[in-house]
Amino acid sequence: MPETLEITAIGAGGDGIAHTAAGSVFVPQALPGERVHARIAGQRAQVEEWLSESPDRIAPPCTHFPACGGCVLQHWAPAPYAEWKRARLVEALARAGFADAPVAPLVTTPPASRQRADLGLERLPDGRVQIGFHQRGTTALVPMRECHVLLPSLVALLPPLAEALRGLEGLRRLGSAVINMLASGPDILLRTDAPLTMPDRRALAALAQSAGIPRIAWAGKGARAEVAAQFGPVRHMLSGVELVPTPGAFLQASVPGEAAIITAMLEGLPRKLPPRAAIADLYAGLGTLSIPLAARGRVTAFESVPEAVTALAAAAGKAGIRVQAVKRDLDRQPLAGPELKGYAAVVLDPPYAGAAEQVGLLAQARVPTIVYVSCNPVALAKDAKALHAAGYRIVAATPVDQFLWSPHLESVVAFTRG
Numbered sequence: 576m577p578e579t580l581e582i583t584a585i586g587a588g589g590d591g592i593a594h595t596a597a598g599s600v601f602v603p604q605a606l607p608g609e610r611v612h613a614r615i616a617g618q619r620a621q622v623e624e625w626l627s628e629s630p631d632r633i634a635p636p637c638t639h640f641p642a643c644g645g646c647v648l649q650h651w652a653p654a655p656y657a658e659w660k661r662a663r664l665v666e667a668l669a670r671a672g673f674a675d676a677p678v679a680p681l682v683t684t685p686p687a688s689r690q691r692a693d694l695g696l697e698r699l700p701d702g703r704v705q706i707g708f709h710q711r712g713t714t715a716l717v718p719m720r721e722c723h724v725l726l727p728s729l730v731a732l733l734p735p736l737a738e739a740l741r742g743l744e745g746l747r748r749l750g751s752a753v754i755n756m757l758a759s760g761p762d763i764l765l766r767t768d769a770p771l772t773m774p775d776r777r778a779l780a781a782l783a784q785s786a787g788i789p790r791i792a793w794a795g796k797g798a799r800a801e802v803a804a805q806f807g808p809v810r811h812m813l814s815g816v817e818l819v820p821t822p823g824a825f826l827q828a829s830v831p832g833e834a835a836i837i838t839a840m841l842e843g844l845p846r847k848l849p850p851r852a853a854i855a856d857l858y859a860g861l862g863t864l865s866i867p868l869a870a871r872g873r874v875t876a877f878e879s880v881p882e883a884v885t886a887l888a889a890a891a892g893k894a895g896i897r898v899q900a901v902k903r904d905l906d907r908q909p910l911a912g913p914e915l916k917g918y919a920a921v922v923l924d925p926p927y928a929g930a931a932e933q934v935g936l937l938a939q940a941r942v943p944t945i946v947y948v949s950c951n952p953v954a955l956a957k958d959a960k961a962l963h964a965a966g967y968r969i970v971a972a973t974p975v976d977q978f979l980w981s982p983h984l985e986s987v988v989a990f991t992r993g
């Protein structure tokens with residue numbers, strides 16, 4: 576039996592929330608203020624009829640919405656959407672004990688600006704290959720005909736890629752393609768479920784040449800990437816410094832998002848740092864943050880992926896900037912005690928799970944300024960609790976909408992003990 580539900584809020588996953596006698600239920604695509612007839616199954620409800628519509632409901636721009644799991648909130652007007660995203664950071668910091676944190680308005684990024692995509696590949700029974708994001712919560716693929724978040728040049732690559740993959744013996748059923756739009760052009764890392772054959776490599780070389788793709792790399796399950804076809808030099812620019820990223824290397828999702836994170840990070844540092852101040856950049860990747868930080872001090876960049884460390888060290892050496900890249904697994908061997916003593920500031924940008932142990936050690940060492948770049952408000956809330964307990968206060972907190980229309984939120988939060 577469908578029930579009448581009143582939607583009161585949007586939850587962390589982007590679904591509407593309704594309260595029933597049996598507890599809260601999550602209602603996909605329903606907006607605050609709406610009344611719906613919905614069929615409840617466990618904690619989720621499927622709308623069968625909208626009884627009233629929110630004035631903030633808008634027409635979603637993409638025909639794949641809501642099937643494609645890439646976007647969940649294209650149907651919400653920009654202003655309430657932006658306030659909801661900002662509130663996620665306000666709430667996360669409040670949970671950590673920072674009740675009145677100075678949270679800035681959401682910094683937005685434009686549609687069609689995402690420079691990195693991790694797409695699924697699926698071979699159909701008739702031999703054709705589909706490319707797209709997965710449906711939300713399932714492994715089913717939504718074949719991408721259009722996309723309003725990715726760069727148009729990236730979307731334009733998909734038809735020739737699908738055509739080339741059709742004949743690929745190394746793709747039996749399932750795979751993935753990470754596409755990074757670098758300064759040198761698209762850089763593709765394919766992961767497939769069977770080894771590449773010689774004809775496969777020839778087909779990829781032909782695709783690289785005809786579509787202007789400098790490099791296509793390939794990796795089997797769990798294996799390291801190898802170059803399958805290369806037609807030109809691969810290079811990328813980070814804050815004016817040229818690097819050679821490895822296949823599938825981590826890049827911030829979009830150039831405007833990257834710029835917003837860098838601005839907020841630099842503004843989070845003390846205005847007056849001695850010119851030779853020591854700064855640590857933890858979880859540094861290719862040095863997206865280490866490179867601009869070098870204008871403010873001597874930077875040591877810690878990162879566990881050896882190829883990223885090598886690429887950053889080579890680029891920093893060539894550009895003559897003050898960045899020393901160090902390979903270190905910060906889960907196994909976090910920076911601790913005396914080795915943290917000399918740092919005037921520590922920037923950290925950990926993976927989704929956060930950096931509980933490392934943040935605890937930063938707090939113990941009383942590092943004067945900590946700038947935490949987070950892609951997960953839940954992990955941020957947990958980690959920030961340790962900083963609150965150690966007497967830190969927040970000087971600035973900036974939410975950045977790197978992943979437009981998704982429930983994900985990037986944040987830059989500057990903590991100080993001063």
Ligand SMILES: C[S@@+](CC[C@H](N)C(=O)[O-])C[C@H]1O[C@@H](n2cnc3c(N)ncnc32)[C@H](O)[C@@H]1O
Pocket residue numbers: 825826827858859860861862863864877878879880883903904905906907924925926950
């Ligand atoms: C969110 S990315 C940030 C990268 C970089 N700050 C940037 O803006 O491009 C997280 C980085 O942490 C690295 N990483 C993950 N686990 C790590 C660990 N245990 N120790 C050190 N680095 C790690 C990843 O390889 C990745 O480069």
